[in-house]
Amino acid sequence: MRGSISAQDLDDAVASLAGLGGDLPNRVLADALNHTANQANQALRSEIDDVFDQPTPFTRNAIRILSATPNRLEAALWVKDEKDHASKGQAPEDWVAPQVFGGPRVDKASERNLRAKGILPAGMFIVPAAGARLDQYGNVGRGQMRQILSGLGAAEYTSGYRANATQSKRSKDKGHEQAFFVMKRGKRPIGIAERRGENLVMVLAFVRQPQYRERFRFFDVVRRIAEDDALLEANIEKALAKAAQGRTPTEWRRRRQSGPRA
Template identity: 35%
Template sequence: MVKIKITPDMLPVSEALLELEKKHIPHVLTLTATRLAQRVKKGELTVMAQRLDRPTRTTMNSLFVKIATKSKPAEVYFKDSWTSGIPADTYLQQTVRGGPRPHKRFEKSLISNGLMRAGQYAIPSPNVLDRHGNVSRGLMNKILSGLGAAESRRGYKANATGSKRSQRKGNARSYFSGVVDGTAGVWERKETAFGDAVRPVFVFSRSAPVYRTIFPFFKIANNICKANYSAEFRGAFADAMATAKP
């Protein structure tokens, strides 16, 4: 989150400013901060489209602006909660800050159920990625169900069982965790014309994936504010003077 607040000591002193009645100054400050925040959002979205790898529509629609008030700064922020799924504020952290990523919910489920070691990370196989380079939530749920590691929600646990309905889905038969040809991971059983085969879905690495900073959110915001502060202040000041009562 970026907060943008303009205070009187930041204003360029001029005769015109001194003539402005004090009751109008707070309006100038909040309007300047809000317009800067709107510029920041526009600039951030441009960089996101250029630097993020095939960002989804949800990701591009996750950036919001909260207008400034007399007591609160303007804010530019990613939505930090959804009705379902992981919010952009969480999954964009590595692109913003860089460094090793923490375990994802899927990996925590594997670890808590003894299917993967605490120091390992699940790296998806290219053949399970969608057009945005992600593993769909539906596929991850199917895998966890087949492995008996699905999370319990509202008293219901979606793990595969011996019921006919569960057997028709075939998740327990399709997925297993183990070592195949010296490689640890989550595997999928496939029936082929040449017999049964297995292919990796996730391969377990021994160290955390490390990300470089490709979307310096705060630096971008700071540069936009510095470059446009004077213009936005002059515009807000002119608007205040035009509407000020004599």
């Protein structure tokens, strides 16, 4: 999922730089392209805020920029495809792509763990139920999800040890193993329930795989910025003004960055 920004259709504006001499024309143009890419990044973040319901910081920072250089006069934007620990084994592209192209939601790590344990039936996914404690983004809180997985023996290895409930006194005192169980309607599993004393609530419901419609207009947003000749020409003028003040970058590398910059 990648969009690019170049000056290939701005012949007059590019020709006007030729008189600068040396490598300065390409440096000025690369500076202008990078400024335009940052504006596209800000527009994408605004789009994310508009179309996603309470987007997490991981989602709001999902866009990456590959900066232009004097030797490669093109800037690119794409949704990060690298996995990291903070995103729980998923790359941002995994959960953003269905919002761009439409289609089914991908598995979460918790769902894979529950399936591997034989708790979550094949083809089923989990959503918060009435007893779930939601975080500020509307997801099941990380602490409660850890308790659920631990109590059901479905926690994955963490820092060299398995985080499942055990028969130790400390683990028994927490009570997670006794608290969480699979709730069924007849013989059909319908979710995960939690019982603490006389209080019984359903914390996770089992549902069919969620399907998303196209709503995050990633390519449309990038194209709108990339094809705005007036915007890029204005950025070239700003880059020329910086060059006149000796502020054009002199060292270049293909910077990969995730946050918007002015």
